[in-house]
Amino acid sequence: MPDIEAIKSEAKRLLQEGVVEVVVAFKPGDTPLHPQPAFFTSVDEVDNLVYNGLCQNNLATFLTRIPKDKKVGMLVRGCENRSVNALIVEKQKSRDDLFLVGIPCEGIIDWRKIVERVGEAVLAVSENDYEVIIETRDGQYSFYKNELFHESCLRCSHRNPISADVIIGEPVPETNQDLANTVVERFDSQAIEERYASFQKEAERCIRCYACREACPMCYCTECFVDHIEPRWTESGATPAGMQGWHIVRAFHQTGRCTDCGACERACPMDIKMTYLTEKLNYDMRKKYNFETGLDIETQPPFATVTLDDKNRFTV
Amino acid sequence: MSQKPKIAFFQCQWCLYSQEDQNWVDTQLPKNIHLTKSPCTGRINPLYILNAVQGGADGVMISGCMPEQCHFKTGNMAARRQLEEFNDFLDHIGYEKQRVRFVWLDLQDRGIIQKQLAQFEKDLEALGPATNLVTRVKIAEGELNA
Numbered sequence: 339m340p341d342i343e344a345i346k347s348e349a350k351r352l353l354q355e356g357v358v359e360v361v362v363a364f365k366p367g368d369t370p371l372h373p374q375p376a377f378f379t380s381v382d383e384v385d386n387l388v389y390n391g392l393c394q395n396n397l398a399t400f401l402t403r404i405p406k407d408k409k410v411g412m413l414v415r416g417c418e419n420r421s422v423n424a425l426i427v428e429k430q431k432s433r434d435d436l437f438l439v440g441i442p443c444e445g446i447i448d449w450r451k452i453v454e455r456v457g458e459a460v461l462a463v464s465e466n467d468y469e470v471i472i473e474t475r476d477g478q479y480s481f482y483k484n485e486l487f488h489e490s491c492l493r494c495s496h497r498n499p500i501s502a503d504v505i506i507g508e509p510v511p512e513t514n515q516d517l518a519n520t521v522v523e524r525f526d527s528q529a530i531e532e533r534y535a536s537f538q539k540e541a542e543r544c545i546r547c548y549a550c551r552e553a554c555p556m557c558y559c560t561e562c563f564v565d566h567i568e569p570r571w572t573e574s575g576a577t578p579a580g581m582q583g584w585h586i587v588r589a590f591h592q593t594g595r596c597t598d599c600g601a602c603e604r605a606c607p608m609d610i611k612m613t614y615l616t617e618k619l620n621y622d623m624r625k626k627y628n629f630e631t632g633l634d635i636e637t638q639p640p641f642a643t644v645t646l647d648d649k650n651r652f653t654v
Numbered sequence: 655m656s657q658k659p660k661i662a663f664f665q666c667q668w669c670l671y672s673q674e675d676q677n678w679v680d681t682q683l684p685k686n687i688h689l690t691k692s693p694c695t696g697r698i699n700p701l702y703i704l705n706a707v708q709g710g711a712d713g714v715m716i717s718g719c720m721p722e723q724c725h726f727k728t729g730n731m732a733a734r735r736q737l738e739e740f741n742d743f744l745d746h747i748g749y750e751k752q753r754v755r756f757v758w759l760d761l762q763d764r765g766i767i768q769k770q771l772a773q774f775e776k777d778l779e780a781l782g783p784a785t786n787l788v789t790r791v792k793i794a795e796g797e798l799n800a
Contacts, residue, residue: 530745530750530786531748531786533746533747533748534748534749535748537747537748538748563701571701571705573790577789579708579789579790579791582787583704583708586704586744586747587701589743590700590740590743593736593743615743615746618742618743619739622742622743626739640735641732641735644732646722648721648731648735
């Protein structure tokens, strides 16, 4: 666990010395399960800053919503750091206007897994290195952290921020990509009817609220394809074609851009699983183009580059 | 299959170099094949394919130019990367990979497109009609889209 006082003092220093104009981090939310993103512009506000395993948003989402010329300080974990890099590659922000405070991340705790186990009336949550201790009206519960991590975090292979300006806390051990690959391969080994059935089962619960879009750092188009009226690209109602079309194309637009942070899944009010779609695309990008999103701020994603080697790649 | 398979046929307007072939595609296509011409394969948005699939196409065929022969230099190469991946992705969620086929035509090719379409139709007949992902509600005449 990184030291919260160290994060606060770093945030205070950034604001005091005028390195940045705004620090993007978390503050306590309405319930202990939902710390919410916050923008700190003065030193006094920083006392309100929190950071724990339940901070579930991807803060890079707000990078494209802050005016481009502002100098921004941001708390980044491994996935957020890669999202920020991907946004820099897409020229959404200049690296010079950014100060990244890196936090080695053990994993994000999925609040749904807590609610499943103890119900919604949670009074307080605290955590130590191994356990999460939850207080409810009925009493105290404790769970191992590994049980409660979000699926994306369990298969994450970039826990440490890779290009942060300063890193607070000790680096955590990295894992390899085997688990992420296995997840995709296991899904693909099913028969085609089963694959369609599970896709259908997930997509049909969609209410088209677009929370996944709002939570995603890479979804920053000023006008999304589903909002077009003329031409209408896809059915805009909560019809089967509309729901499936949205899930397919939303995922496909993330090809070579998704960092598998899982923010879309955690934001979904209907608890729809959707990282198995983007994870497949990430898997293909790794296998076909040896590309991973956001490892540096120069490499363009595969769909933005064309090489003559492609001649041999695609058989006629 | 009692009816012939429905094929959505996307064609790059530059890919058929022979005038006879282009005339055949323009005027004599069988009724079960729906032609959509685009300025380049690079202009074919994956959404077009998804629309065809959801609208009930049993197969999608895309014809374009060979590498380095694109009218717009690199349009076909970009399309290859995108559409091939989209095909894999559709397979991941339940639309058979064999139902999307690419035909890359060379300058010297004559009469290839007819053969390819006939072969594709035969293969689709073996696969049977598409059921997965066909979800679009049919619009009655005069009604607005959902």
